[in-house]
Amino acid sequence: MELRDLRTLIGIAESGSLSGAARKLNLTQPALSASLKRLEDELKVQLVARHSRGADVTEEGKFVLQKAYAILHDVADMTTVAQDLIEEPIGDVRLGLPTTVAGGITAELVHRLCTRHPLVRLHVIEAMSGVLVEQLQLGRLDMAILFDIQPMAGLRSEPILIEEPRLLVSGSHELASRKQIRLDELDQLELVMPSQVHSIRGLIDRISKSEGVSLKIIADVDSFPGIVSLVQKGYPTIFPTYLVREHIERGTIAAIPLVQPRIDWTLHLATRQDSVRPRASLATARLLIDLCSELVVNGIWPGRLHPRRAP
Template sequence: MDLRQLKYFVQIAESGNFSRAAEVLRIAQPSLSQQMKNLEEELGVELLLRHARGVTPTEIGQQLYDHARRILEEVERTRDVLRSQSLTPSGRVSVGLPTSACRGLSLPLLAAMAERQPNITLHIVEAMTGYLDDFIQMGRLDVALLYDHKAFKHVAWTEMMVEDLMLFAPPDHPVVAQGSISFREMFALPIVLPGAPNVMRTVIEQFAARHDVVPNAMACDSLPTIARMVCSRRALAVMPHFAFSDEMARGEMVAVPIVDPTPSWRLSVVVSQRTMNARGSEAVAKVMADVIAEMVSAGVWQAKLRGDRARPEAARVPIR
């Protein structure tokens, strides 16, 4: 049994039939079938159940699949570790981007990485900040952009900026003509926020508690659905300006400032200290910080850069 056979078996199990697996692996189907026959004969067990729709792993085959996936992942991680020791950052780096920033940041980040760090392959993961925070703590992500992230010992961060939260409404909504709305008055309107434990909900609820306001709001964890709710006049949304830049450019929404007081949150570029590709992760974090600072300075991203973070070369801040 060798790594090639394990790779073939995993692909067959995931594809559900030999022909599809052969296409993905770019080998002839008879050769693939022979490899699996040899593997079953070597192990003395039946690994795959053949049927009209394709194949499924037997009980023993499922055990082999679980072990094989872990082995292949560990081989890939080992390869990344060794590559990361070279002078030039390289290998695969997983990057978590919050839903509210992913649409606007992912393409500029990918373009900048292709230009500045072409030997690094990015794996972008989009999710709500709470999930990304957990993933970075566990080492399932190498780098992430997080809002008001939790401070744990297994990460290091660069606090990039402070972003004001705004109220989004259709262009013909009466609140747009007002020009602004107070934080307290806002909750007399139908408001939609992500549900708990999303960071947005937590920030708004804690901010409301400090100002003796009851934050009555619907819950929805889908940014596209929130956008549709606003456009259809079912609710108004509280989000950072950057979250709905596409909709505003198309004239579908208007961002109304929230005043007396204005809620805000902090954004940080976070690096897991459990990463298997430290050199690559640091390089990605640096490029991400550069890109964000450039977008803010150009007015594409409306936010306030933090002190010396206004310079793209700002240094990383380790957690105590």
């Protein structure tokens, strides 16, 4: 089946005759006749009742007609999308970032976006991964960085990079000089962690359970500065290192790689796909991914590029 014949059907429905449709579509009447016949033969339904004063769409035809309109409407949508994609990006973009990511990239991203795409206005919403997924689905966000996302209708997601969280201890902690540490060694420590609504906590809980290690978590702290100060006071945590980079450089916090098992997760950029004017989203996504890749390649953001991004 081809769109040509659907356009024919619509033309006939709207003009009430094959000849009328032919005039409207700049074709001859036999061409219309043949086109309609093609469609009817393919669907094996009589769509149009021809008579000497014109032609009427049959009851059956009206059902098919309805679908034909929907299809051609979507086709028009598609060309609109394509048009939009080649024009200068403009409009609002609502970007959701998890706490552990937002602090490190927001400023630079906003700066680059202003420079490269001055007509795009960026709204950054910082929240937990779970909240971001919800907001995305509700349409309140255009895109978000998420952890280990599963495919969802209307969303397209792309892996960006793989992060390895580390054991963070204060610089004066007895473990501070360790080059690596096994998960089962942690059962002696009094840890602080974010609560289970954070995906990192969920991951740690799952892994420690499957490894048969019981961690002593003495407090759930859903505050990044709170966790940092607790680490410095002697309560270790397992956390991505990006945001504590300065502390590590100053030596006030040590970040010890975890081995056996190795723990990592993938950061994805998930984007809503239903927009009819997606160019602003697309431009932002590109800058965002470029920025993240750059930070990782330059070693500023500890982690490695996802294989699909750096082959």
